Amino acid sequence: MSHQTLDMCGYNCPMPILKTKQALAKMDTKETIKVICTDKGSKKDFVAFCNQLGHTLVSQEDEGNKFIFYIEKN
């Protein structure tokens, strides 16, 4: 399955969340976006973000200093 990828490496709080929100707004329900971040706070922030909005955090992986999130739109 192909994902839209949002590279937010180097950006700090709250930009990864804001840009993800804007990207999700353009997507259809059940579509998935891959977000790559280096912001250390993002690991907890994306959980809270998905929790509030009802999106599904399908998976989260760490790759060195990068945090990768797969979010399925509600």
Added chain:
Amino acid sequence: MSETNEMTLIASKGTLDWAYPPLILASTGIAMGKEVSVFCTFYGLILLLKDLSHLRISPQGNPDMPMKMPFGPKWFQGINFGPKIPNIMWNIPGLELFATSMMKKTMKNNGIATIEELREICIEMGVKFIACEMTIGMFGFAREDFIEGIEFAGAATYLDVAHTSNQDLFI
């Protein structure tokens, strides 16, 4: 989760560093599906001016402000000059501007958005800004000094909005 999902903020400070918390929380709040209103009063009004280039930080009276240089070798960047500099030094004209430019550089190095960027996103996403009419008069501002798309009102309007809000912060 409660039935309403509103957040109201009072922005009362007008320095570069203190411009961040209300704009970060407002933009994040709206990104998380909340309805957000920011009441800008006293120095917080400055957040709504068209021109934000004058925003500065003031190390004056802030003796523990961490102050690390955003350039040079690693060992040099690790030195915290903040507590080492006597606070009286910040009375010297020009040093506040120097501290501000160092802060801006540090923010840029850390991938932190500018105040202009954050404010633009807030407006784009629908944060409602309310400019305090009383302080506008007191400071001698004109409506033309402010950005488009904001509301001008007083304390009663804010309290009415905040009445139904379930998160209300004074910054």
